[in-house]
Amino acid sequence: MKQTELLIHARWIIPVEPDTQTLEYHSIAVDEGRITALLPGNEARQSFEAQTTIELGDHALIPGLVNAHTHAAMSLLRGIADDLPLMEWLQQHIWPAEQKWVSEQFVHDGTQLAIAEMLRSGTTCFNDMYFFPEVTSRVASSCFMRACTGLILLDFPTRYAENPDEYFAKGLALRDETKHHPLINHAFAPHAPYSVSDDPLKKAQMLADELDLPVHIHLHETASEIEDSIRQYGQRPLARLAKLGLLSPALTAVHMTQLEDSEIAQLAESGASVVHCPESNQKLASGFCPVHKLLDAGVNVALGTDGAASNNDLDMTGEMRSAALLGKLVADDACALPAHTVLRMATLNGAQALGLADQTGSLQAGKWADITAVDLGALETQPVYDPVSQLVYAAGREQVSHVWVAGQLLMRDRQLTHLDIDDLLQRTRGWQTRIAAGEPGR
Numbered sequence: 291m292k293q294t295e296l297l298i299h300a301r302w303i304i305p306v307e308p309d310t311q312t313l314e315y316h317s318i319a320v321d322e323g324r325i326t327a328l329l330p331g332n333e334a335r336q337s338f339e340a341q342t343t344i345e346l347g348d349h350a351l352i353p354g355l356v357n358a359h360t361h362a363a364m365s366l367l368r369g370i371a372d373d374l375p376l377m378e379w380l381q382q383h384i385w386p387a388e389q390k391w392v393s394e395q396f397v398h399d400g401t402q403l404a405i406a407e408m409l410r411s412g413t414t415c416f417n418d419m420y421f422f423p424e425v426t427s428r429v430a431s432s433c434f435m436r437a438c439t440g441l442i443l444l445d446f447p448t449r450y451a452e453n454p455d456e457y458f459a460k461g462l463a464l465r466d467e468t469k470h471h472p473l474i475n476h477a478f479a480p481h482a483p484y485s486v487s488d489d490p491l492k493k494a495q496m497l498a499d500e501l502d503l504p505v506h507i508h509l510h511e512t513a514s515e516i517e518d519s520i521r522q523y524g525q526r527p528l529a530r531l532a533k534l535g536l537l538s539p540a541l542t543a544v545h546m547t548q549l550e551d552s553e554i555a556q557l558a559e560s561g562a563s564v565v566h567c568p569e570s571n572q573k574l575a576s577g578f579c580p581v582h583k584l585l586d587a588g589v590n591v592a593l594g595t596d597g598a599a600s601n602n603d604l605d606m607t608g609e610m611r612s613a614a615l616l617g618k619l620v621a622d623d624a625c626a627l628p629a630h631t632v633l634r635m636a637t638l639n640g641a642q643a644l645g646l647a648d649q650t651g652s653l654q655a656g657k658w659a660d661i662t663a664v665d666l667g668a669l670e671t672q673p674v675y676d677p678v679s680q681l682v683y684a685a686g687r688e689q690v691s692h693v694w695v696a697g698q699l700l701m702r703d704r705q706l707t708h709l710d711i712d713d714l715l716q717r718t719r720g721w722q723t724r725i726a727a728g729e730p731g732r
């Protein structure tokens with residue numbers, strides 16, 4: 291008998307890769323945080339003796355979901371300004387609120403709230419872009435959650451930094467501090483082409499090349515972004531980024547609702563990733579990302595929620611459903627974005643966009659055991675002809691039962707093992723009271 295730390299038996303396992311088929315009555319063995327074997331249940335029972343064994347009857351095991359674009363701490367601004375287009379929402383509501391309220395404590399509490407919500411909906415890794423990324427990193431690490439925290443960059447002063455030099459200095463210091471951390475990764479995160487000028491963009495790319503980090507940026511989010519860029523720079527934002535050297539496999543371009551066919555070919559050629567945020571794009575009426583065309587051209591398309599102030603949740607199970615349904619409508623083709631493609635976008639493609647495809651995103655021996663269990667036994671997901679169909683089209687986040695990150699159980703039977711929900715709710719209500727009363731910020 292082989293010894294192992296953890297053995298999980300489940301009705302279905304959907305590895306995503308290398309096996310694109312669903313496995314039935316299989317088991318996963320985990321040691322030192324990594325998947326060591328994936329094998330038929332009866333073989334696993336005969337060959338392994340486990341310190342901990344978990345039996346999951348009518349459950350499907352999937353790779354932990356990767357939220358490839360969010361602003362975690364904005365969970366504390368959920369519902370503060372709804373039913374507005376992007377620029378009015380951002381300039382007249384969100385940026386003033388952030389200037390008033392965003393502090394280290396705000397980011398600490400907001401990120402914890404976001405991580406609790408993400409874990410409860412099966413997410414094991416998030417790609418964040420927000421102020422005080424050192425706090426986001428610390429919170430993610432203390433919750434045992436995997437994160438890629440953005441080394442943010444803006445032209446203008448905020449409560450986090452005064453100017454591009456200070457953004458870079460803080461970002462580089464953070465990267466230095468965490469460079470060997472098993473859960474915390476980074477990307478350079480210039481906010482958008484309209485908020486960061488040429489020289490800091492070039493410097494971000496140069497440092498990203500040097501440190502082998504992705505570059506995470508909002509891009510082509512709305513039609514007015516394109517018009518303004520043509521007016522100011524005489525070219526579309528993607529062309530400007532290409533001229534500055536940012537069009538590369540390291541680029542993680544978020545939104546991309548405005549794309550010409552030649553730009554899709556250019557993205558495919560470059561090896562860049564696109565992060566599709568279907569719910570935020572719908573809520574802000576930003577436009578449609580042509581996901582079917584990007585996939586057909588061979589572009590890596592991942593999935594993100596965006597922040598909770600423009601979505602208004604951090605639920606990747608809902609995002610998968612939205613992506614599948616919207617994708618068909620945009621393509622005018624019911625065959626576009628089938629369920630398995632969407633599950634891959636929400637897992638392995640996300641890991642690839644973050645430069646972590648060798649670490650997470652699929653259930654393969656050697657990768658971290660970042661695993662989500664979904665209970666398909668509920669009447670809402672019965673009968674099960676195809677578990678992937680149930681996961682994408684029918685299951686809700688309340689059916690996520692267990693979550694492991696690097697083999698550590700972070701949710702068991704919907705109970706978070708490392709977060710105190712009552713304390714979290716109390717702190718969240720404190721923020722709500724202060725923000726709603728319009729008290730002076732801290």
Ligand SMILES: CSC[C@H]1O[C@@H](n2cnc3c(O)ncnc32)[C@H](O)[C@@H]1O
Binds near residue numbers: 384385511600
């Ligand atoms: C530099 S920290 C991130 C910055 O981005 C703002 N933000 C949130 N959602 C969006 C979006 O969809 N487009 C552009 N900017 C967005 C957030 O409020 C922070 O200020």
Ligand SMILES: [Zn+2]
Binds near residue numbers: 359596597
């Ligand atoms: Zn965003």
